[in-house]
Amino acid sequence: MKLEGKIALVTGASQGLGRAIALKLAANGADVAIIYVGPEEPALETKGGIEALGRRAVCYPCDVRDEQAVEATVAQVKKDLGKVDILVNNAGVTRDGLMVTMKDEDYDMVLDINLKGAFHMIRACYRDFMRKRSGKIINISSIAGLVGNVGQVNYAASKAGLIGLSKSVAKELGSRGVCCNCIAPGFIETVMTKDIKEDNPLLxxxxxxxxxxxxxxxNVALFLASPESDYITGETIRVDGGLAI
Incomplete structure (x- = not known):
């Protein structure tokens, strides 16, 4: 198995993309730290799915906006599971609206969770990755971060910021054997896109x-977490059916 013996930490892993990524990594040999906020039940469902694959999984409630909570959570993950080899920053929210009417708190919340949360998580793992001279960091961006989107100035800014963050981290940690890349999904069937129907003109x-x-x-997250991508860093891979060509 590609990830045998590896420990993956996945934020926002209780549902949607995070759950799919956590299950995919587990199916390929990784044990998983499930980071979530909100109700525990969805996180436990992810945990059950991972354990059904024969891998270890532990749930950790953590608000990625809280620097101290992130540091404490990563420390607990290392205590419980021994280490962190793969970090997937998937936690994210939307608070859509035209810029002219957008409230500051809606702008700040999206940036704090989507971008600053990833910063907190990377920083909490940074020194360990440096010392081990290995590690995979995968940040879930969006095509909105590449091309923008009406009514999503906050979301697009946060996702574009993730791309810049990833490039900078890739340059800082590249000489230590650590890879940092982004995935930029387009229209993916998740809770966030549940209102988009097959006949929607956007499609x-x-x-x-x-x-x-x-x-x-x-599938792309698995590739970026695996040894097959060891010479790829600072990249943004679109998973968008060609939308942002």
Whole structure:
């Protein structure tokens, strides 16, 4: 198995893309730290799915906006599971609205969770990755961070920021054998896109004329977490059916 003996920490792993990624990594040999906020039940469902694959899984409630909570959570993960080899920053929210009417608190919340949360998690793992001279960091961005989107100035800014963050981290840690990359999903079938129907005119913009699945994103995450991507860093891989061509 590609990830045998590896420990993956996945934020936002209780549902959607995070759950799909956590299950995919587990199916390929990794034990998983499930980071979540909100109700515990969805996180426990992810845990059950991972354990059914024969891997270890532990749930950790943590608000990634809270620097101290992140540091304490990563320390507990290392205590419980021994180490962190793979960090997937997937936690994210939307608070959509036109810029002219957007409230400061909605802008700040999205940036704090989507971008600063990833910063907190990377920093908490940074020294260990340096010392081990290995590690995989995968940040879940969005095509909105590449091309922008009406009504999503906060979300697009946070996802574009993740790309810049990833490039900088890749340059800082590249000489230590640590890879940092982004995945930029397009229209993927998740809770965030549940209102987009097959006949939605937005899908006409997608050359493949369909939405992607969480599995499509998870497959790329597996590649970036695996030894096959050891010479790839600072990249953003689109999973968008050609939308951002």
């Amino acid at each position: 006409v913009q997608v050359p493949m004329r369909k939405m992607g699945t969480p599995e499509d994103v998870a």
